Amino acid sequence: MNIVVLGAGAWGTALAISAASQAHADRRVTLWARDAQQAADLQQHRENRRYLSGVVVPQAVQIATGPLHGGSAPLAGADLVIVATPMAGLRAMLTLLAGQRVPVAWLCKGFEAPTTQATGLLGHEVCAQVAPDLPAGVLSGPSFALEVAHGQPTALVAASEHAQVRDTLVTAFHSATLRVYANDDIVGVEVGGAVKNVLAIATGLCDGLGLGMNARAALITRGLAEMTRLGLALGARAETFMGLSGLGDLVLTATGDLSRNRKVGQLLAQGMNLQQAVDSLGHVAEGVYSARTVAQRARSLGVEMPITDAVVALLEGRLVPVDAVAALMGRDPKQETR
Numbered sequence: 001m002n003i004v005v006l007g008a009g010a011w012g013t014a015l016a017i018s019a020a021s022q023a024h025a026d027r028r029v030t031l032w033a034r035d036a037q038q039a040a041d042l043q044q045h046r047e048n049r050r051y052l053s054g055v056v057v058p059q060a061v062q063i064a065t066g067p068l069h070g071g072s073a074p075l076a077g078a079d080l081v082i083v084a085t086p087m088a089g090l091r092a093m094l095t096l097l098a099g100q101r102v103p104v105a106w107l108c109k110g111f112e113a114p115t116t117q118a119t120g121l122l123g124h125e126v127c128a129q130v131a132p133d134l135p136a137g138v139l140s141g142p143s144f145a146l147e148v149a150h151g152q153p154t155a156l157v158a159a160s161e162h163a164q165v166r167d168t169l170v171t172a173f174h175s176a177t178l179r180v181y182a183n184d185d186i187v188g189v190e191v192g193g194a195v196k197n198v199l200a201i202a203t204g205l206c207d208g209l210g211l212g213m214n215a216r217a218a219l220i221t222r223g224l225a226e227m228t229r230l231g232l233a234l235g236a237r238a239e240t241f242m243g244l245s246g247l248g249d250l251v252l253t254a255t256g257d258l259s260r261n262r263k264v265g266q267l268l269a270q271g272m273n274l275q276q277a278v279d280s281l282g283h284v285a286e287g288v289y290s291a292r293t294v295a296q297r298a299r300s301l302g303v304e305m306p307i308t309d310a311v312v313a314l315l316e317g318r319l320v321p322v323d324a325v326a327a328l329m330g331r332d333p334k335q336e337t338r
Contacts, residue, residue, distance in 0.1 A: 001079045001172060002077050002078050003029045003030070004075060004082065005019075006074075007032070007034070007085045008031055008033035008042060010145035011145045011148075013145070015107070016061050017058065018151070020060040021060075022175050027060075028062070030064050031064070040065075051283070052146065052149055068096065078102055079102055079168070080105070082104075082105055083104065083105070084106075084107045086284045087108045087110040088113065089108075090106055090108055093106075097134060098133075099134075102135070103135050103137070103160075105138055106139075107139055109194055110194045110197060111194050111294060112293070114296065119296055123138055123190055124137075124138070124187065136160065136165060138193070139158055139159075139173070140192070140244075141154075143156060144252070144259075153178075155178075155181065156180050156244065157189055158173075158180050159190070160186055183243070185236055187236040188237055189240060191236055191241075192227060192241055192249055192250070194286075195223075195231075196246075196253050197285070197290055198290060198307075199250060199311075200261035201315075202223065202265060203255065204254075204264060204268075204269070205268060205269050206325070208268070209269045209322070211325065216255070220251065220255075223307050224250055226308060227241055230294070230305065234301070261288075264281070264288060268314065288315060292316075295312045306331060
């Protein structure tokens with residue numbers, strides 16, 4: 001199998017390392033970097049020094065750059081294409097891949113930034129616009145790139161309406177250390193992956209203010225309820241949110257020390273402004289860019305998401321951390337299941 005990973009960030013690099021570590025004689029893994037200088041550095045040092053420092057990239061991972069199409073370009077002969085760009089780069093990459101007949105899957109989690117013409121979209125909605133005939137899906141679930149790169153046990157979800165895509169992703173990545181489950185509810189998987197990033201900012205705020213474990217548990221639980229309400233309104237199945245891409249990814253991102261979105265909340269609680277917090281990360285925190293879109297989509301569907309609304313107000317500077325917590329705690333009592 002010829003696997004091509006487009007994007008040499010932390011997650012793309014980690015997945016390429018994981019795929020290349022499997023003992024298949026016919027396995028070929030190519031990691032494509034948009035930046036030629038980064039590709040040269042990867043080739044020379046066999047380490048992604050910017051995004052995944054300290055992890056060896058095995059020789060079995062071929063490094064590529066330059067045009068994607070053409071006789072000797074990376075996509076020639078590919079059996080599976082993985083798009084490992086941030087959400088902001090997904091539309092352009094899928095447009096470039098339109099017409100491909102081999103399975104394509106993206107790794108990014110979030111909503112596309114809204115424009116004056118349209119509300120921000122999830123990945124499968126972007127794909128439906130720019131490459132409707134592409135056999136595509138998403139590989140998602142609770143996963144930190146560093147742990148996957150180190151071969152630590154991880155479980156992911158391969159979600160697509162196309163059985164060919166799900167089966168190919170399972171074949172490509174399922175291993176002794178990486179378990180891949182198939183799911184045809186791509187709406188639910190993508191909603192879970194997008195909303196958990198926003199909720200992790202809230203739990204980071206909670207931890208940064210030292211509010212305690214009770215408060216964190218409450219935020220995670222009520223956040224899961226928000227996520228589920230939005231997902232159901234968009235056509236997802238409820239059981240998806242009790243699985244890896246819902247509860248699993250939420251717990252990891254809301255509590256893990258490697259979570260960039262949680263770190264944003266912690267830094268805001270410590271007194272940094274949003275720009276300072278984002279700049280200090282060195283990586284993309286998708287929740288910062290998706291929060292407003294999550295709230296907009298929820299309002300358009302009549303879905304109540306108070307935690308998300310508080311996060312948006314915090315990110316936009318309309319609330320300071322202490323007041324964001326007070327706003328949530330001061331809401332009127334209600335039935336838990338409503």
